[in-house]
Amino acid sequence: MAVNHFPKEINIEDRKRAIDRRKVQEIKSSQRKNKSLLLFWLLIGPGVLVMLGENDAPSMLSYAATGSTFGVGFFIPFVLLTFFMAYIVQEMTLRIGATTHQGHAQLIFDRFGSFWGWFAIGDLLLGNFLTLVTEFIGVRAGLGFFNISAVFSVILALGLVVGVSLTQRYWTWERITLGLAVFNLVFVPVALMTHPNLGQTAHALLFWNPLPGGFSQKVLFLMMADIGATVTPWMLYFHQSAVADKGLTTEDIPAGRRDIAVGAILAAIGGIAAVIAAAPLFARHISAQNFAAAQFAQALEPIIGRWGAALFALGIFEAGLVAIITISSSSGYAFGEITAKPHSLNRPVKEAWPFYAIIFSSAVLAAVIVLTPNAPLEYIALIVNVIATLAMPPALLFVLLLANDREIMKRSYNSVITNVIAIAIVVFISLTGVVYGVLTVFPHLNF
Template identity: 60%
Template sequence: MDRPKPEPNAAPFIHAHPTTESAAASSTAPELAGLLTHEDVDRALDRWQVSQARREGRRSKRFGGLRVLWLLIGPGVLVFLGENDAPSMLSYSADGARYGIGFFIPFVILTFVMGFIVQEMTVRLGAVTHRGHAELIFDRFGKFWGFFAMGDLVFGNFLTLVTEFIGVRAGLGFFGIPPVVAVVGALVIVAGAITTGRYWTWERITLALAIFNGLFIPAAILARPNWHSVGHALLTWMPLPSGSHYEILLLILATIGATVTPWMLFFQQSAVVDKGMQPRDINAGRFDTILGVVLASVCAIAAILATAPLFHHGIDASNFQGAQFAEALEPWIGHTGAALFALGIFEAGIVAAIAISTSSAYAFGEVLQTGHSLNRPLRDAWPFYLVLLGSAAAAAALVLIPRFPLEFVVLTVNVIAVLAMPPALAFLLLLVNDREVMGEYVNGTWANVAGVTVTVLLICAGIGFGLATVFPKLLGG
């Protein structure tokens, strides 16, 4: 069902505006009917399932909404479990190993609240405009600002992808699997997920993989945490971390970067569009995002609790990476606990590799106005799939280069994510307050207060880090 190419002297672009009008009722319906694509048909099938579930839901009142939610969850859970990626889980592990149960547990929850505030806006943007984030930035702010935003995204995404494969290599390294086998195997999984030519199938496969982020929970239980201390930390944010102020600041920045990053904005909005969500689905999208926040924050706290024994036994974890955490934990949480931890790092890497490479491919397709949907067959949208797999393959190849400074990448990736976030948030806030784009779904006052607060906090954290680096004596470090 290939769409004919537009005629050379076709009419110029028509100014779009937000609408919930049915395509069949629109004035262009007769023309559109002849231009339908495979992507439209797949999306229509997804919409039909949602409308069927809603009808059934109205009939059986008690559990009626559950099937609707089951159909509409996906982008929010994926974005947050995807962001619980290898460097993030290692940041949380470093929090636990170096400072134990205390300040970082409630702080992680705060960062997830910040994550919810910004991701909810992308749900609305996607459901109302049916456009991806990169596409809207280019349309509304032009190429000049668009390429800056894309530059931040591509640079950050590629560095992050490299760290995901470091996580894959390190996680499987615990079981004695050679790096080449681990990395190639991970690439095969990424490729396998996208060969379905169907967004829905891709989403369910990736969600099934993402659930294994929960491996950190039994690892935490095996560490036998002091639940009284956990409750005390949650209520009082105490004890505060002590030691080098510079290192604490760096870890705070890395922990924020483990939850709030530019790729998440681009990914969730594009996924909401690809899923075919409409304004009437916004509440379900919010639920999906909250579910993602809850699941991911529980797993993040579990990583802190699992590594807290290293702090209590005075083990220096300042230079630990990947499987070294699992190996160091073995005497205290046993081989099973350590194996669960290593598998968790592998899973975190693989799910994030799928989500981040998809985010790059969506943005690329939106900017170049080529096919950019997982509902498109390979032959119809090969540049989209090429970027998706190509970026993952390039990152995987770097990890295998002997003496490549992996340490450099792991150190910087989360910090760079935080530093690149304020401009991304500025574009997000401008778009979500743009009545021409959002219509009645523009941000309310509280959403703006929350969004601006998050942006200011991130800028302050970045400036604090900058001052501490340039003037180390300022913080006594």
Template identity: 50%
Template sequence: MFTEAEPALGAGSLSPEDLQRSHDRLRVLAARHRGRRLPLLWLLAGPGLLVMLGENDGPSMLSYAASGATYGVGFFLPFIGVTFLGAIVVQEMAMRVGAVTHRGYGELVFQRFGRFWGWFSAVDLLVTNFVTLITEFIAIRVGSSFFGVPAWLSVLAGLLLVGVSLAGGRYWRWERAALGLAAFNLLFLLAAVLSKPDPGAIASAFATWQPLPTGSLQTFLLLVASNVGATVTPWMLFFQQSAVVDKGLTPRDIGQGRLDTLLGGLLAFATGCGALLVAAALFSHHIPATTVQGGAGFAEALRPVSGYPVAALFSLGLVEAGALAILTISASTAYAVGEVMSGPHSFNRRLRDAPSFYGFNLGLAILAAAVVLLPGAPLLAITLNANLLATVLMPAALVFLLVLANDREIMGSRVNPRLLNWAAAGVALMVALAGTSYAVVAFVNAVTGRAG
């Protein structure tokens, strides 16, 4: 009854996940045929929202909080906006490449650049994902400890969440469950409202973008790199492009995919600012951020300053941020490994049909959880440097994506326009400078024996 301008495949050409995905596509076709725009957007939204809100993870929210507690709202509040603009530019390319080619990022790198670069990108992802997953469990542990939950129980709950999310056997079910969890990222906005920030200071920050803060250059550059790494990371490319393929988006859906990505970016920007505004109360009360770098430090420091409800909401937000990121980052790992190994890589496959896909999804999370339970880990330092690692490793992944998005052989007329290439080049430059400048200053300080 409904048709799309896509190549037809014979029944024998359809894989098991294609057959599952076809049920979702029928609903999309029905909504498009009836001209129902909001239902159509609802059906096609998901990858963009999840990748953006999933990147508002534990280390990201703690990076924003550390920025607010260290420097207030003047410089970093608008800077967060710049980083999310960069993230939207990058993720739009990942979405479009996935919708046009019907191939995940890892699979395309492997096919277009060869085995060496394919495995290089996969190993790059595995390293950053493993370190980042550790910090997600730290976020759950930190947030839960405010309510007296033992570390082992909070970490076990995070693992159980991953296991339960894999039981549906359908991408649609996994995505909707993850989106339901993502809605609780708005807890940071509620906490910001209850903390009663100064509207004049917020307006001034965006209107004038106040000068660079004074103090330790090394600390400032670490927070800059951490904020950049909080919005533009390798796992995001792998996840959104593969999720777009798993969801079944086609070139005709690119418009809705852009709206999905933009909406996700705007919501993530707002909640990231919320975390910064909540912690900026510590700056206003002259409470050094270095005094809250462990355990439930931020929440405990906020309780006497902003009240128990704000501290509790901040803690619950950390739990949600870590939990959602565990789902999305684990998924990006499974997608990438499946793609480069030419194995199953779809949530539309059942467990018995894709044991390696689900095994990698859960296996890396188990290893990360085990590391988190080791005693004596410097929690905030690990989270900040996890984002720094993502910043250092991101430029190579971004170059591959930019080349793919300009490859006419696979993209046809949907290659990047010139303006988008300039914007993407600017993002790559920002990421490279953020990581390099911090590394140089840290090295000089280490050689000269300076404190920072």
């Protein structure tokens, strides 16, 4: 059989990855006019997916809550700042993945031992599970706007997740998920339908207006939720594993950076559009702080009409769906890495069944919780992004140490500037949490 022509170690996963890499090499060595464009198309993926994947249902609702509670002045530039932070962090995971070809969980266990490794995995799995629950809440609430039953919505989402994963081909999985993720930009037409004051938006972007009412616990909660909407632990694990699964190498780091930048820009546009879309509720003094997705869409309907509200609800559904695909994959990758079982979307199910089992079972378990009567869904939705923000400083420390580890990073270790910015990000996120903690214990303090 022709299969015997291959050395023993070349398995189906490597063969599929080799086909993708060969295409990249062919384009690189060709003289085609559209070479740059073709390379961009071939190498784009993990960065865009991680950024748009994090524009998930709770994130879009956090942005909408921000816009409806405080308008656009302070938070539009703040959202941009959080995506800049996300770029810096993901750029480090790109370099680690492209240099070592290993996943984040595997490297943490390898370099820091199982004691710290289990802490990191505990953070990841808890955060992922809670986030998956909120994604299904988004799916259910988004389709609920169209009077689609909760059970049908959840089964539809599960079916799509299983269907995409069962392609058993990283490239196909990536392209389908990218196609779904780009739908996140549906919030842009919704924002335009509110007829935003472009001058006010531009002024906010350029001059970063002060917060109406000053700092308070509520402001900090939304700030942490917005940080948690852009920089979270699952992104580190997913991105590094996806970079390795796609087969990116150190040669592809510049293309990987473009991938992350495009993802950050698209996600920032989506996030800012959600802030702008919900801002009319702030202007009309409609309290929407504890709104769920369908309630946001319903509240916006008198302002942007049935079509606009329907697009908003569809956007929440899409945000949840894409995040379920990417977040459950990050759990599957991490599990496969620490148990040394095959963990690639290029593997057939029969060879990597534990990997696929984790992807499917984590999604199914979250779906069951969402459908359980009297489950504390509102409670989970409220704290999930804040928990992600709190888990981020320890996770960032691992990334920083790995990105500075010359033994594994060879020539791709962190520059001084990257270290300074990354340390500033850790300090900023930690301090936000500390101030939030102080305000929780001493609620009458004012800054």
